[in-house]
Amino acid sequence: MTVERWRLVLGRYSSGQLGDPAAGSDQARMEAALDYLYGREYGGRGVRGSSGAGGETAELMPGGSGASAPALVEWLSEVRELFPRETAEIVERHALDRYGLTELITDPETLERLEPDEDLLKTLLALKGHLGEETLVVARRIIRQVVEELRRRLEHKVRVALSGRLNQHRHSPMKVAANFDPVGTIRRNLKHYDPGGQRLVLAEVLFFERNARRLPWDIIVCVDQSGSMAGSVIHSAVMAGILAGLPAFRVRLVVFDTSLVDLSEHVDDPVDVLMRVQLGGGTDIGKALRYCAQLVENPQRTVLVLVTDFCEGGPLPALVRAVRGLAEARVRLLGLAALDGSANPLYDKQIAGRLADEGMEIAALTPAQLASWLVEVTR
Missing domain, CATH: 3.40.50.410 (von Willebrand factor, type A domain)
Known part of the structure; x- marks a missing residue:
């Protein structure tokens, strides 16, 4: 593990042994962004807080007290700029689930900046009763975006499963990739094999017929x-x-x-x-x-x-x-x-x-x- 990663793991207590990064460097910004959130662990144990994102002094208390919406917007921008997408999403999830920074979703400007995914959807559903009218408009748009993406992923699989089983004794003129008959296609085209080029020329591609189902x-x-x-x-x-x-x-x-x-x-x-x-x-x-x-x-x-x-x-x-x-x-x-x-x-x-x-x-x-x-x- 590199020195830079050790600094991120150890947080504020790395300075004595590993030194301080250059002021304004990406390393310094990454450490400040993580400390803004995870420094709340020390606050819960009676340890005095330290500087958060943007040079502010954050109230490092459980539940996210003292964190204003503008500060959260700035912090969130830092996280998404400095860290890979998957890492940023984990940090956002910790902010909501572990530290109770519900300002991330109760402030419309902040909510607009969050990555729409199923975890955010779960949080919005749990807290939607506490959202103001303006925030609810943003929340509904995010919910629709996540739901439509989930529906798009699932609908094809569900329709294929419910449309009936393949009839492996009959072929269909309908060219649907899921119904492709590889063995039948090879057999049908063996007469078109090119010995010189050692390749099979597909003059005809076969697809199974799918039995229609009636499920009343x-x-x-x-x-x-x-x-x-x-x-x-x-x-x-x-x-x-x-x-x-x-x-x-x-x-x-x-x-x-x-x-x-x-x-x-x-x-x-x-x-x-x-x-x-x-x-x-x-x-x-x-x-x-x-x-x-x-x-x-x-x-x-x-x-x-x-x-x-x-x-x-x-x-x-x-x-x-x-x-x-x-x-x-x-x-x-x-x-x-x-x-x-x-x-x-x-x-x-x-x-x-x-x-x-x-x-x-x-x-x-x-x-x-x-x-x-x-x-x-x-x-």
């Missing part, structure tokens, strides 16, 4: 909006919007904590859904499932996807009875401990196991995996 199923997506489920709430809203855009489905969307809200009329606009979500609070899964049971019109053509960490705050016997009743009615039940990009959840395994005994399949899936599961269960 109702999909009920029931989402736990407690704070720990923020990532799954985001992906559930986007996934429900994608499914709602497919004519073969009728999608209902319900979010809950100890109360519940039916957002089915907004399902085609994930941004509108997310702006209505209230992260946090307790959890009453049984109450939510009893409501969802009232939405079932054709049990044998209904899939209920429950997205939750299974940390039930209501009476467990009531939850078990609700699941048992839906299973006995032959509703297909899927309990997802996570529906996001990583599908690596923390959840109550004991309660999840109890519901599995009553007929609910339990999993943690990405949206694309959920689409594949829907294909399997709705054959």
